Amino acid sequence: MAEQKTVKFIITRQDSPDSAPYEETFNVPYRKNMNVISGLMAIRENPVNANGEKTTPVYWDMNCLEEVCGACSMVINGTARQSCAALVDELEQPIRLEPMSTFPVVRDLIIDRERMFDALKQVKAWIPIDGTHDLGPGPRMPEKKRQWAYELSKCMTCGVCLEACPNVNDKSDFIGPAAISQARLFNAHPTGEMNASERLEGLMEDGGVTGCGNAQNCVQVCPKGIPLTTSIAAMNRATNIQSFKNFFGSDNAH
Amino acid sequence: MAEHREYFYRRLHSLLGVIPIGIFLIQHLVVNHFAVYGPESFNKAASFMHDLPFRIVLETVIIFLPILFHAILGVYIVFVTRNNIKRYGFFRNWMFYLQRVTGIITLIFISWHVWETRVQIGLGNADLDYSLMESILTNPFMFWFYVVGVISTVFHFANGLWSFMVSWGFAQSPRSQKIVTYATLIVFLAVSYIGIRSLITFAYGV
Ligand code: HEM
Ligand code: SF4
Ligand code: FES
Numbered sequence: 001m002a003e004q005k006t007v008k009f010i011i012t013r014q015d016s017p018d019s020a021p022y023e024e025t026f027n028v029p030y031r032k033n034m035n036v037i038s039g040l041m042a043i044r045e046n047p048v049n050a051n052g053e054k055t056t057p058v059y060w061d062m063n064c065l066e067e068v069c070g071a072c073s074m075v076i077n078g079t080a081r082q083s084c085a086a087l088v089d090e091l092e093q094p095i096r097l098e099p100m101s102t103f104p105v106v107r108d109l110i111i112d113r114e115r116m117f118d119a120l121k122q123v124k125a126w127i128p129i130d131g132t133h134d135l136g137p138g139p140r141m142p143e144k145k146r147q148w149a150y151e152l153s154k155c156m157t158c159g160v161c162l163e164a165c166p167n168v169n170d171k172s173d174f175i176g177p178a179a180i181s182q183a184r185l186f187n188a189h190p191t192g193e194m195n196a197s198e199r200l201e202g203l204m205e206d207g208g209v210t211g212c213g214n215a216q217n218c219v220q221v222c223p224k225g226i227p228l229t230t231s232i233a234a235m236n237r238a239t240n241i242q243s244f245k246n247f248f249g250s251d252n253a254h
Numbered sequence: 255m256a257e258h259r260e261y262f263y264r265r266l267h268s269l270l271g272v273i274p275i276g277i278f279l280i281q282h283l284v285v286n287h288f289a290v291y292g293p294e295s296f297n298k299a300a301s302f303m304h305d306l307p308f309r310i311v312l313e314t315v316i317i318f319l320p321i322l323f324h325a326i327l328g329v330y331i332v333f334v335t336r337n338n339i340k341r342y343g344f345f346r347n348w349m350f351y352l353q354r355v356t357g358i359i360t361l362i363f364i365s366w367h368v369w370e371t372r373v374q375i376g377l378g379n380a381d382l383d384y385s386l387m388e389s390i391l392t393n394p395f396m397f398w399f400y401v402v403g404v405i406s407t408v409f410h411f412a413n414g415l416w417s418f419m420v421s422w423g424f425a426q427s428p429r430s431q432k433i434v435t436y437a438t439l440i441v442f443l444a445v446s447y448i449g450i451r452s453l454i455t456f457a458y459g460v
Contacts, residue, residue, distance in 0.1 A: 078341055166350065169336040205257075210264035213335070214417050215350035217342045230426055237423020240265070243258070 005030035008050070008094035009039055011058055014105045021105070024058075025050040025094070036076060036083040036095065037062055040109075059108040067223060070158030074109045075100055080163040082223060083109075100163040116157050119175035123202040125182035127192040139190035152185040152231065154224040161218035161228060167211055174211025177218035181231035187238070200235075200242040209235050267327045268421045270320040271414045278317055279411055280445060283404075286452040293384035300382055321364065328357050349413050356410040363403030384456075391457040404449040412442035 006027040014021040027050050028042045037060070044057040060083065063069040067085040075098040076086050088095065103111035120126075129135065141149070155178055162168045162176040183199040186192035203209040209232065218228040288299040306312060332354045339351050370390065374380040391397050416438040419425040425434045454460060 164338070164342050166335050166337050166347070169334070171336070172334040204261040206260045208261060210261050210421075212421075213331070213350055213353075214346065214420050216346035217338070217344060220342070220344050227428070229420075229431070230428065233420050233423050233426035233431070235423075236421055237426065239261070240423055243261070243265075 007034070007039055007088055009043070010094050010096045011109070012096075012098040013058065013108045014099070015056075015107065017104060017106060024055065026058075030088075034088045036074075036086040036088065036091075036097065037065065037072065039088060039095070040083070040097075059106075059110050061110045068156055070156030073100055073111075073158045073160055073163075074098065075163070080160045080221065082158065082160075085223070100159055102163045102165075102168055103159060111159070113157065113159050116159060116162065116176070116178060119179035119207075120157075120182060122175060122205060122208070123179050123183040123199050124195065125179060125186055125199070127186060127189060128195060129191060141190050145188060148227075149185055149188045151224075152181050152188075152226055155182060155185075155226055156224065158223065160221050160223060164217035164221045166215050166217070167213050172211060173207035175207050177212070177222075177228040177232060180209055180212070180235050181226055181228050184231045184234055184238075196238075197242060200239050203235055203239050204243065209239055212236075263327060265421075267324055267331075268418055270324045271411070272418050274316045275320050275324060276411050276415065279407065283408075283445060283449040283452070287448050289384060289387070289452045289455045296384045300384075304382055325361050325364075329361065332357060349416075353410060353413050353417065356406040356413075359402065359406040360410050363399070363406060366399075367403065387456045388459075391453060397453065397457045400453050401450060404453065405446055408442055408446045408449060412438045412445065415441060 007030050009026045009028060011024055011026065012021050013024050026043050026048075028039045031038065040058055040060050047055050047057040049055050060072065060074065062072040062084060064071070065084045067082045070082070072083045073080060074083050075096075076083060077092060077096050080100050083097070097109060099105045099109050099111050103113055103115070106112050129138075157178060159178075161178055165174070165176055167174045168176045180203065183203055187196040187199055212232050214229070214232075216229050219226075219230075222228055285299045285303055286296070289296040335354060337351050337354070339347055371380070371382075371386065375382050375386075380386050391400060416425075416431075416434050419434045420431060425431045
């Protein structure tokens with residue numbers, strides 16, 4: 001039988017949040033149509049590194065396996081993307097896997113995206129309709145608006161746009177593109193619109209929309225093709241108008 | 255406003271870059287361009303600016319304070335950025351990077367330039383006229399220092415104008431942002447020409 005083909009992975013590992021990162025190389029048996037996650041699964045089955053030493057299995061995060069949950073994001077050959085959607089046949093070898101550097105590492109390739117959820121809280125990226133009685137059907141949405149709002153709703157909080165953004169880092173508290181776009185999404189919703197000013201106030205807090213310096217990497221890298229830079233510019237305009245309303249004292253409740 | 259301090263400072267920074275600093279830059283380079291029509295022409299224009307009523311107030315409010323504020327916050331903004339053009343070599347990321355690089359070059363250039371001209375004139379060590387600039391710029395090193403300084407400042411202004419259009423929400427769609435890119439490229443070329451043309455006259459008399 002011909003010699004078994006292998007795929008070489010060089011993985012940046014880290015045993016705990018505070019320990020130093022190190023690299024470990026693995027040779028994984030090649031299978032047709034394999035993706036990065038199936039490579040990681042093979043390492044988990046047989047955690048032996050390229051020197052033949054037994055080691056701990058590599059940890060990573062995943063859920064949907066179809067590029068909709070965002071959990072499996074990591075830096076693959078220098079580019080942040082979803083490992084479930086990264087096909088080995090389309091990657092240059094050796095395949096280098098690193099955790100996304102913008103987020104604190106929990107272990108190996110698992111990172112903590114809590115700052116993204118804090119950002120969604122800052123901009124109140126939800127529609128508050130909880131109540132004790134039936135409010136009836138909400139207002140309808142124009143079809144044209146629904147179409148672009150639907151695009152914004154595809155965000156899976158994967159963190160790739162934050163990883164690519166030069167202004168999201170440990171020296172700045174910028175909330176990043178994803179949450180700004182979500183504020184626009186919920187402000188576009190006919191019911192969400194009723195709390196539009198609260199979201200804009202969130203965008204005007206520290207680390208808000210002015211943290212953006214228009215490097216525009218986010219829109220290039222978003223796996224969902226979300227028009228992030230359009231959202232940011234739209235929220236720039238909306239917050240400016242809101243701040244004029246606040247200052248000059250016209251109707252600012254809405 | 256009080257609770258939105260960072261927001262307010264960043265918007266002010268962006269505004270000041272264009273009004274008044276950007277307007278002043280264009281005015282300054284256009285006045286310098288009188289040099290091309292001869293030393294007397296330049297001296298007349300420069301002394302008109304110099305003899306404007308309330309000159310000290312105008313200088314302080316329109317030039318010194320805005321640049322000081324913009325420069326201090328600008329250096330802070332440069333400091334909290336983690337540039338990543340190696341990994342993400344997109345056009346706009348390069349412009350973002352160059353905006354920061356030219357900001358620092360411009361800071362060095364303006365500091366030296368103000369020291370050498372306005373401060374020396376203020377101390378009575380020099381007179382504001384054609385020959386002051388001529389004596390500075392006939393030195394080849396200083397000539398090239400000024401060329402780099404002017405191009406850097408104009409780039410920073412023109413690209414900043416693009417960024418301003420986005421930061422204030424004027425240009426939102428990708429198409430409008432692209433058109434503004436071309437428009438600010440024209441601004442960059444035109445204003446650079448005006449600036450460099452007068453440097454050449456000061457240095458080489460042509
Ligand atoms: C003196 C040193 C200076 C430094 C360190 C500096 C720094 C900066 C930085 C870092 C930005 C980017 C801000 C952002 O992306 O949010 C910026 C923006 C800008 N700067 Fe400067 N700058 C300086 C001088 C100038 C001068 C002399 C001008 C005008 C000729 C100018 C005009 C602008 C403009 C128009 C913007 C765009 C504002 C926006 O993003 O909306 N700057 N500056
Ligand atoms: S906007 Fe795109 S890149 Fe950013 S978190 Fe959402 S899906 Fe990921
Ligand atoms: S596992 Fe859900 S996006 Fe990859």
